[in-house]
Amino acid sequence: MLLGASYLFYGWWDWRFCGLLFATSLIDYLIAGRIAAEERPRRRRCWLWLSVGTNLGALGFFKYYGFFTDSVRAGFTALGLETSLPTLSVVLPVGISFYTFQSLSYVVDVYRGRLEPAKRASDYLVYVAFFPQLVAGPIERGSHLLPQFLRPRRFDPAWAAEGGRLILWGLVQKLVLADNLGRYFVDPTYDSPEGHGTLVLAFATACFAFQIYCDFAGYSNIAIGLSRTLGFDLMRNFAYPYFSRSPAEFWRRWHISLSTWFRDYLYIPLGGNRCGPGRQAFNLLFTFLVSGLWHGPAWTFLVWGGLNGLGVLPSLLPSSSGNSRSGGGPDEPPCGRGWLPSITDVVQMGGTFAFICLTWVFFRSETFADAWVVLTGLTQPENGLEELKSAGTISGYWSLLLAALLAGYLLWEWAARERPFPLSIGDWPVWVRWPVYVALGWTIILMYPQASGAFIYFQF
8 A cells, every 4th residue: 555655646746757766676676685695795796786786877867967968068178179979858757866875775785784685575665665755855774664564553643643743843844934935035146146245145045054954854854754643763864953063063963864874885885984084084075075966966066065075074083082073963962951052052053054054055056157156245245234124025024024933943943952853742731732733833824935845855
């Protein structure tokens, strides 16, 4: 039933790509079975590389073929040479980057002996195509999600209630904050960044930082919540990332399923921290460059990944206490458990947020030219505060209301940062919980955007 529902869900977008999803999933299922049955190391490696080639080949064709041909053509043109490469207009299948990585991690884990292969094809097919997280994650591991399809499940009211809270919080993030910030502040500025000065561009960039966070974390919360209502536990994907005190800590709290995937299947196999300082730096920067390219076939994403790699690089240096300068992990509350942060925490959080916003310029800009216009504009003084007051496409009243909602959202996240999710309030009295639910529901209704856009990470 879940397999049929998942393929119906995916086919509702474009039924033709169900064949691609099915074919790549079936190939990996068969290859994993052969790897588990094969005892000769060389044959096992051959089967593994067949899976890697099949998955990355499909991903490369659909996602990077145009980028590759355009880059080669531009390179030849710069050398004064003419070249003729075939041009194809290829539709990018939704979610291909996510389900490719999920399927690939399964085959690698079977090869490493960390996971027994699925005995039935249907179990593995639904693991890859599970509809709540199919198109934008979290990117699950076979060792965590596959066994959940094999055990009996019964309806759990407590889990269903927690799932409902996650869905409600995700809708607030997406519909109240992300869509309104993007529609009224980010898009008008970034679509035509020329002529704006420091305040407007910095304001729009900060708005984009919260737009992409609320958009992607909102989807993840909806996916995790929907899965819990069905009796499945998906991994946590965000852990209050904008309260991080260093870029390294940020990347342990942001898109956790992808960060840990690159750590386990690229960074560590390259040598990780087991090498000398120079090789460690190379492994880290290469991993972040590949991560940037994973997000999109554009040089702007490559620069975005490289800048984040440079920001994380100091974490490899030992501190005076002998530990790496990396901050807390995702299971620890950011900035400790006190109510008020220290001055040092505030400075570190502010510096980290400013650095991350600078990298978001390349992520949001369509081209290098647009990114350069924004970066140079950030150095241009404003004509007083009038331009900032006129920024955006809604009235000052609605701007103040949206600002108040964003401030309230951040205060709520700060107060709830010791909980796994901001709305994990099942232990609160019912007479307190339900007014919160009603207030959030009415906020969604009153702030519902005129045109709700697709989730940003659908394009990846």
